Amino acid sequence: MSKIIEGLLYSESHEWVKLEDGIAVIGVTDFAQAEMGDITYVDLPSEGDEVAAGEEFGALESVKASSELYSPVSGEIVEVNSELEAAPEKVNEDAYGAWIIKVKISDESELDALLDAAGYSAIAK
Amino acid sequence: MDHELKHTCLHDEHVALGAKMSPFAGFDMPIQYSGIIDEHNAVRTAAGMFDVSHMGEIFIDGPDAETFVNHIFTNDVRGLGPGHILYGMMCCPDGGVVDDLLVYKEFESGFLLVVNAANIEKDYKWMLDNADGYQVEIFNDSESWGQIALQGPQSEDALVRYFGIEELRELEFYTFYDLEDEDGGRIIVSRTGYTGEDGFEIYAAPANIKDMWEALLEDGIKPCGLGCRDTLRFEAGLPLYGDELSPEISPVMAGLSMFCKLDKPEFIGKDALVEQKANGVARKLVGIELKDNAIPRAGYPVELEDETPVGVVTTGYHSISLDKSICFALVDSAYSALGTPLFIRIRKRVFPGEVVKKRFYKTNYKK
Numbered sequence: 001m002s003k004i005i006e007g008l009l010y011s012e013s014h015e016w017v018k019l020e021d022g023i024a025v026i027g028v029t030d031f032a033q034a035e036m037g038d039i040t041y042v043d044l045p046s047e048g049d050e051v052a053a054g055e056e057f058g059a060l061e062s063v064k065a066s067s068e069l070y071s072p073v074s075g076e077i078v079e080v081n082s083e084l085e086a087a088p089e090k091v092n093e094d095a096y097g098a099w100i101i102k103v104k105i106s107d108e109s110e111l112d113a114l115l116d117a118a119g120y121s122a123i124a125k
Numbered sequence: 126m127d128h129e130l131k132h133t134c135l136h137d138e139h140v141a142l143g144a145k146m147s148p149f150a151g152f153d154m155p156i157q158y159s160g161i162i163d164e165h166n167a168v169r170t171a172a173g174m175f176d177v178s179h180m181g182e183i184f185i186d187g188p189d190a191e192t193f194v195n196h197i198f199t200n201d202v203r204g205l206g207p208g209h210i211l212y213g214m215m216c217c218p219d220g221g222v223v224d225d226l227l228v229y230k231e232f233e234s235g236f237l238l239v240v241n242a243a244n245i246e247k248d249y250k251w252m253l254d255n256a257d258g259y260q261v262e263i264f265n266d267s268e269s270w271g272q273i274a275l276q277g278p279q280s281e282d283a284l285v286r287y288f289g290i291e292e293l294r295e296l297e298f299y300t301f302y303d304l305e306d307e308d309g310g311r312i313i314v315s316r317t318g319y320t321g322e323d324g325f326e327i328y329a330a331p332a333n334i335k336d337m338w339e340a341l342l343e344d345g346i347k348p349c350g351l352g353c354r355d356t357l358r359f360e361a362g363l364p365l366y367g368d369e370l371s372p373e374i375s376p377v378m379a380g381l382s383m384f385c386k387l388d389k390p391e392f393i394g395k396d397a398l399v400e401q402k403a404n405g406v407a408r409k410l411v412g413i414e415l416k417d418n419a420i421p422r423a424g425y426p427v428e429l430e431d432e433t434p435v436g437v438v439t440t441g442y443h444s445i446s447l448d449k450s451i452c453f454a455l456v457d458s459a460y461s462a463l464g465t466p467l468f469i470r471i472r473k474r475v476f477p478g479e480v481v482k483k484r485f486y487k488t489n490y491k492k
Contacts, residue, residue, distance in 0.1 A: 037145075037352075038162045040443045041418050043472065059472060061420045063161040063442065064352055068472075085418075 002031035002124060005096055009111060010120035011072040016096065017114060024073045024103045028060065030095040031124035036062040039091045042084040042100065049077045051103060053110045058100065060091065072114055075106040133178035134271040134331030135338055142348055149351055150243035152179045157350040165353040165445045168320050172277035173349035174341050177326070178334060181245035182270045183252065186235030187261035194236050197255055197393055198228060199376060201386040207232040210299045210315060213384045214376050215251060216394025220401055221372035224248050225364065227317065229301060237313070241366050255393060271334030275341065276324030276349075276357075278489065283346055284314070284325050287337060296325075298492050306333055319354060321361025321488040359440050360447065362412070362484030368423060368439045369410055369453055377401040378455070379410045380483060408436065409461040412485060414451050415478040418443060419471045421452040426470045435460050438469060444485060450478075451485050 004010075009017040014032035018025040033039065041061035051057045051071040058069045079102040084090060090098040105111070115123075130153040139146060144155035155176065157164060167173045185194055194202050200213030209230050215223040224244040229237040240248045249265045256263060275284060285293050288304065293314060296302060301315035310330050318324035327337065342348065355365065364370050369379050376385050377398055386392075387399050415421065421441035426434050441452030452469070460467060465480040 037157065038160050040162075041420055043419060056472075061443065063356060063445065064156075066420060066422060066472075 002029065002034050003096070004029070004031075004117050004121050004124060006117045008096070008117065009072070009114040010117070011070065011114055012123060013070045014124070015070065015072050017072050017111075018099075019111075020102075022105055023078065024075070024105050025099045026072060026101050026103060027099045028069065028091060028095055029120070029124060032067070033092050033095045036060060036065070036067055038063050039088045042088045042091065044080045044082065044085065045077055045101065047077055047080055051075065051077060053107075053113075060088075069100065071101075071103060073103055073105050073107070073110050075103040078102050078104050131179075133176055134334055135176040135178060138335070138338055138342075139176065139348075144348070144350060147351075150179055150241070152242060154179065155348070155350040157352040158348045161350070161352040161356060162445050164347060164349040165356050167347040168277040168322055168349060168353065168357055169446055170278070171347070172275065172279040172283050172324075173347045173353070174338070175274040175276065175349050175351075175354055176272075176338070177274045178271040178331070179242035180272055181240040181242060181248065181265065181267040182328065183238045183240060183245075183249060184235060184264045184266055185238060185252070185261055186231075186264075187259075189259040189261050190235045193256060193259040193261045194228060194238075195389060195392060196259070197252060198226075199385040199392060199394065199398070200228070201389050202228055202230065202236065203389075205230045208300050208302070210301060210317060212299075214370065214381070215248065216375070216385075216392075216398065217372060218394055218397060220375035220377065220394045220397030222366070222370040222375060223251050223372075225366050225370050229313070229315070232303060244366065269330065270328050271331040272329075273327045273334055273337055273341070274318055274320075274324065275327065275346065276318045276320040277322050280322075280324045281491075283341060283344055284327075286344060287340055288314075298490050306330075316491065319363060320357035321363070321486050321490075322357075323489055323491040353445075355440070356442055356445055359442060359453070360444055360451075360486035361488050362482075362486070364410075364453075365440065374410070374455065375401060375406070378406045378408055406458060408455050409458045410439065410453055410455055410483065411461045412451060412481045412483040413438075413454050413467055413469065413478045414449060414481045414485075415469065415476050417476045418450055419474070419476050420450050421454075421469045421471060421476075427454045427456050428468045428470060428475065429460070430466065430468060432468075432475070435467070446486055451481070453483060
């Protein structure tokens with residue numbers, strides 16, 4: 001069974017969001033990493049880029065396939081986890097620890113469209 | 126969907142081992158067990174085993190067996206000794222590829238042709254349709270055979286432990302032995318494979334293949350799925366039918382002319398291949414190494430620096446054994462020379478690379 005953490009928000013495209021003072025910390029769920037298998041490359045955006053909710057901001061690559069990453073919220077990317085460039089396997093090892101980007105949320109109402117842990121557990125299978 | 130998929134004789138074993146299963150060539154096949162990287166490395170450094178029971182076995186015999194096989198096959202079986210094996214293709218008259226295959230010269234008489242799972246019916250029909258005027262019997266016996274590929278530097282030891290026959294060590298690359306099981310059933314052991322490592326392919330009745338799989342598992346041989354079968358063959362520069370060979374990609378385009386004996390009196394596709402060889406082809410298959418870790422995937426465009434499209438990726442990975450991003454691509458021949466700078470569009474960005482030899486990994490065949 002893949003792990004789903006209470007208190008986080010989730011997108012239907014399998015990203016998680018943790019709220020920290022108006023900043024959305026974004027990663028992919030344990031379910032997503034398990035589906036992908038060994039992750040070998042993380043295609044990261046640049047700090048300062050603007051993203052819109054539902055827009056592609058990067059990709060994860062496993063041995064077999066690439067999987068686009070979609071931002072659950074709109075705003076400016078204020079930080080990217082560049083540690084993942086050298087160590088993409090951290091996403092497999094700890095999907096909720098290996099955050100990918102931090103976005104300064106420009107429209108808090110977009111959070112209403114995201115799922116809670118119970119809602120996400122219904123689609124993560 | 127699932128009920129339409131065929132099962133190999135080892136299907137229950139895969140499910141019991143918790144393999145990730147996926148449809149492939151009409152079969153429900155294991156993609157991975159412990160993980161592609163782990164399985165890949167096991168084959169490179171120790172030994173791994175693959176269920177390749179989905180492959181097709183077509184037997185050809187009769188007075189004209191040799192001339193018929195030479196008629197449909199690009200390589201030359203004249204003078205091929207019993208127990209020896211050749212790789213080659215079956216081509217259409219225009220040089221496009223029907224399939225790539227192994228031809229085993231039998232000890233008594235005739236040949237065994239081992240073909241790709243997805244092409245069994247097509248190949249069988251192709252053979253029948255092209256057999257007019259030849260005294261041959263063509264028998265598709267694919268359902269009666271299971272097959273295990275035992276691959277890696279420790280596969281010889283594992284094979285000898287299983288059969289208890291030391292002489293198997295003497296088997297040369299691209300040759301085979303016939304063995305008999307307790308009930309007189311035939312077991313074929315060939316020193317062949319699709320990984321770039323030393324290894325064997327063992328053909329036998331399904332019940333024997335199941336016993337062997339369980340014994341090898343007990344012996345510590347790692348089960349390996351189609352996921353790493355692809356990463357291994359790719360690093361070793363080996364083509365996959367459908368990606369690097371197809372009705373549109375001839376052996377000359379794929380750089381496999383050495384398996385087409387253009388000095389043979391005749392074979393289907395000869396004239397087209399002779400013409401391609403003499404006048405050149407519009408597109409060629411090349412290897413490309415990227416300077417970045419972004420991963421080129423099949424279908425991604427290959428471009429020049431000014432964004433002119435010149436080709437397309439056919440297979441690409443971040444190589445597990447070499448730790449760099451590499452691919453096969455079909456490109457305009459003008460840009461196929463080693464060292465040519467080429468660019469690959471990956472999502473929104475373009476990554477620089479250059480043409481390199483297709484055999485990315487130094488193979489370890491036992492010759």
